[in-house]
Amino acid sequence: MSSDEEEWVPFSRRPGWRDVTPVPQDDGPNPVVPIAYREEFREIMDYFRALYFADERSRRSLELTAEAIDKNPGNYTVWHFRRRVIDALNADLCGELDFVSLISLKNSKNYQLWHHRRWVAEKLGPDSANKELEFTKMILARDAKHYHAWSHRQWVLQSLGGWEDELDYCAQLLDDDIFNNSAWNQRYFVISKSPLLGGVQAMRDSEVGYAIEAIAANPENESPWRYLRGLFKGHADLLIEDGRVSEACLKVLKTSNQRVFALSLLLDLLCHGLQPREELREVVQRLSSEMELPVETMDPMRSSYWAWRKSNLLPLPEAS
């Protein structure tokens, strides 16, 4: 594989390639958005075309696809041909995972790379679970919100297993950065899908506590608020029954100046029929009063949205 340090040798000068006639790109007479290809790119693709047309599934094809992928990692045709070659040669799949790891060093935000990785891992089966979890962990250590890595990790867990330490892993990432929305999402994924945990129903109680703790520490953090609400997805009745939720809202409204999400959840509770207790009732009265419009000033960017939400609120029940 060519590297920046070594000088690249054109295929035309490499022994073992003399029999190949490169196939130039036929861009047609008036191409739109032509690209100013560099010589190296042009030659690699010309040689790729030659081997692909001939459907030559050989070792040198494997090498060539490696170079073509290095130059053009998004080219799905090259990756596809490489897979055909791998199958034909019965090539070493573990080594292939290493190849993908190497490519990912340069640019890991590429669908084709991850799809290829999945293809290899699927062939290797459950034995590759650990390696895949380690690989994604490595990527996430550099970028804890890497979308492809998270998707791959979820696929690995569901298809190959390895759930045992996943909740701990989420907790660790959230310790590192409580604002990491990807980690919150993964946490939700684990509690709902892990065969070892019993689903949201079983986990709800402890997770409500976990979310509320995060909220108390950083009420301006959107993630735990969404997570908390998400724990009651499809169960608004349980949402308004769990006193801790309205308590959490009240606490933030009283003590913090980061109140937007507390307000949003409160409006949600009221829409679902929450009968607010005394203290909360006072807060709600203040919020809906015409004299004071704290909602809009709290989040001026979305003031018209809050005004609209307020206007859609059901009238408060009479005080008993």
Place this chain on the structure above:
Amino acid sequence: MEMMLELLPSEYESQEINRLTLAYFVVCGLDILGALDRIDKDQVARWVLSFYSRSGTVEPGNCQFYGFHGSRTSQYPLDKQDLSFNASHLASTYCALAILKIIGYDFSNLDSNSISLSMKNLQQPDGSFIPIHFGAERDLRFVYCAAAISSMLNDWCGMDKEKATDYIIKCQSYDGGFGLVPGSESHGGATYCAVAALQLMGYIKANYISRSTGSSVVNVAALLEWALQRQAADGGFQGRPNKASDTCYAFWVVGVLRILGADQFLDKDALRSFLLSCQSEYGGFTKFPGSPPPDLYHSYYGLAAFSLLGEPGLAQLQVELGITALSGALT
């Protein structure tokens, strides 16, 4: 945009596979700017059509998709009998059709039936789509492409809408946004794909907000709040909670709000300021303020976002199709 039309710099080499997509950005960008007269429409049409695979019969055992290729590097001579060389791609097909629509090409010249029927081969049992017959990742992007293609061809026999909708529903996250696949973190781009696809298929009535809160196949209240919260303090839009703003999400997320009829709720002045701070002296847009150099992707989406904001002098977009409203009408 015109500069990009003539020649793309070497750095775009790695984007070669997506040539047709790059062309879409340029042509659609020029259209938004009202500068379509700067391109030779016939030349563009000929070039785009040269990426068409070919017409084919859809029959049992033949799982080919007869659409458009994205690039010469995935397209091989038509005399090749081995059908495994057909690498026509759903996203490229979307771009091809969008370009043809924009330049006013007469669609009756296309074999729409072949495109649509063979597209069905790409739909998976769970309702999602893969983009290419020999296999690839599956996610919401391609559900969107399928819906957009069906809409532009005015032919829905290429997709099972109900199944596609089932898949979209599964992609809605606990926080109201949509992830690219079920279980994934909600994301601005994925959310656009979901909502635009639902709109095109007729499962979201336009201007949802101004009607009474009727039922919908997805949780719109949560979606609405999620989308609005994506506008960050700097006025720009982020793709996910607690992440930095990025020009392109101004299109993806504001597009969602527009479809729901809720773009009245966003802070237009703040967004405008943010976008202007991403504009480069060369005329393009960067990902975020101060990140050089401008690239075609962010430049197009920055422009599209300005169109959604109603910037004078820019053509209006038919947001769910990603083309100007006028070209959408020329069926």
